[in-house]
Amino acid sequence: MEKLVIDGGKRLEGSLRVSGAKNAALPILAASLLTAERVALGNAPRLNDIGTMLKLLRGLGADAVDDGNSGIEITAANLSELRAPYDLVKTMRASFLVLGPLLARFGGGEVSLPGGCAIGARPVDQHLKGFAAMGAEIGMRDGYVRASAPGGLRGAEVEMDTVTVGGTENLMMAATLAEGKTVLRRAAREPEIVDLGNFLNAMGARVSGHGTSTVVIDGVEQLGGTGYAIMPDRVEAGTYLIAVAATRGRVRLTGVDPRTLGAVLERLMVAGADIRTGKGWVELDMRARPRAVDIETAPYPGFPTDMQAQFLAMNAIAEGDCRVTENIFENRFMHVQEINRLGARIELRGRSTALVHGVERLRAAPVMATDLRASFSLVVAGLVAEGRTTIDRIYHIDRGYEAIEDKLSALGADVRRI
Ligand code: UD1
Numbered sequence: 001m002e003k004l005v006i007d008g009g010k011r012l013e014g015s016l017r018v019s020g021a022k023n024a025a026l027p028i029l030a031a032s033l034l035t036a037e038r039v040a041l042g043n044a045p046r047l048n049d050i051g052t053m054l055k056l057l058r059g060l061g062a063d064a065v066d067d068g069n070s071g072i073e074i075t076a077a078n079l080s081e082l083r084a085p086y087d088l089v090k091t092m093r094a095s096f097l098v099l100g101p102l103l104a105r106f107g108g109g110e111v112s113l114p115g116g117c118a119i120g121a122r123p124v125d126q127h128l129k130g131f132a133a134m135g136a137e138i139g140m141r142d143g144y145v146r147a148s149a150p151g152g153l154r155g156a157e158v159e160m161d162t163v164t165v166g167g168t169e170n171l172m173m174a175a176t177l178a179e180g181k182t183v184l185r186r187a188a189r190e191p192e193i194v195d196l197g198n199f200l201n202a203m204g205a206r207v208s209g210h211g212t213s214t215v216v217i218d219g220v221e222q223l224g225g226t227g228y229a230i231m232p233d234r235v236e237a238g239t240y241l242i243a244v245a246a247t248r249g250r251v252r253l254t255g256v257d258p259r260t261l262g263a264v265l266e267r268l269m270v271a272g273a274d275i276r277t278g279k280g281w282v283e284l285d286m287r288a289r290p291r292a293v294d295i296e297t298a299p300y301p302g303f304p305t306d307m308q309a310q311f312l313a314m315n316a317i318a319e320g321d322c323r324v325t326e327n328i329f330e331n332r333f334m335h336v337q338e339i340n341r342l343g344a345r346i347e348l349r350g351r352s353t354a355l356v357h358g359v360e361r362l363r364a365a366p367v368m369a370t371d372l373r374a375s376f377s378l379v380v381a382g383l384v385a386e387g388r389t390t391i392d393r394i395y396h397i398d399r400g401y402e403a404i405e406d407k408l409s410a411l412g413a414d415v416r417r418i
Helices: 022-034 050-058 093-106 127-131 165-176 191-203 236-247 259-270 305-316 336-341 372-384 395-400 404-409
Strands: 004-007 013-017 038-042 063-066 070-073 108-112 137-141 145-150 156-159 179-187 206-207 214-218 225-228 251-254 275-276 281-285 322-324 346-351 352-359 365-370 387-392 412-415
Touching: 004 372, 013 404, 022 038, 022 050, 022 070, 022 093, 022 165, 022 191, 038 093, 050 063, 050 070, 050 093, 050 395, 093 127, 093 145, 093 165, 093 259, 127 137, 127 145, 127 165, 127 179, 127 259, 165 179, 165 191, 165 206, 165 214, 191 206, 191 225, 236 251, 236 259, 236 281, 236 305, 236 372, 259 275, 259 305, 259 404, 275 305, 305 322, 305 336, 305 346, 305 352, 305 372, 336 346, 365 372, 372 387, 372 395, 372 404, 404 412
Parallel strands: 013 251, 038 225, 156 179, 365 387
Antiparallel strands: 004 387, 004 412, 038 070, 063 070, 108 145, 137 145, 179 214, 206 214, 251 281, 275 281, 322 352, 346 352
């Protein structure tokens, strides 16, 4: 199994181009099932999760061509299967996003239940509640969710019980081809939802209010092919800003949209970073030891759960004490135990709070990645630790971070894969 070896203690400095957003690309790829015509995507990141989604689309019978760079073309003229199998869904929950498009265009679909995952239960009840409100029949058999609406979906008013990114996306996609108007209340407002809404509109859908908590979709007869460039990855951007800040470094990020990074930039400034932004770029300069900063995760525009672990790693070497509160997922502190192996002093209080007592320095040790974002927190810790840190199970990192060794090396880090 591949490992990452980091010789820590180097200040990161340089410039970096941010990749396209994984969390926008996945729903957009699923949405390409909504049309028989060709969809051409640009700025797609090269990641294992994208590979998993392409495998799923091909398994359904779509034609998916990856140009080996950042272009992907999908044509889902005729499908041979309407079922997303367990072996793909279990490696990536976002596979569940094909159910909305299958139901909308083909009147039915079957997707394996995602089941438990490393960061908590993560149910899909809100997706199913919305499909049912639109007239779909929902059943479960042998671990699969089966949804059917042979006569087509009808527009509906859906008030979600919890703010869910994937649920909002699945229902938006389903509603594009439903008869009449759908109103989604308590919708998630993440920038990736805005990107999906813009993509759907480029295909001929009539979506409005995306980016607010009420999304309105007027159903249309059919959607057509289009070209579309995927938005920049705000999680990758924020992750590198945090990593650089933790090493007291300096960086210029390009290919990024600073407007999507508000909460993270604000917390980094409180930690002591100098930050400048412009259209398509962000610069960060951290001259002193970071100050400890409380963070509390929340749906957008709050502090993203996907950057909690990385920020916590920076807090581990910051000056002072702070509290990190995780409100989105249960059990998303598995990195704490690993970071403590490097000499950090982090105490868990219940399932949603970590008290961080900043220490001057960390010392290298072997550690193990537990989930996608948590694994980058170990990279942050390894970059600041004295000595050689080895991170095991880095397949988690490759799900969501493109060319991590190349990008870190370009900033002067000493990182290799073995
Ligand atoms: C997406 C992101 C993930 C991010 C998360 C929260 C993608 C591919 N993944 O995941 O990186 O961490 O948003 O920002 O975009 N919930 C329910 N019932 C449901 C659906 C969700 O109770 O039907 C709960 C979940 O258990 C969780 C919370 O709602 O506690 C948020 O989950 P959700 O926003 O749906 O996350 P994902 O879309 O899976």
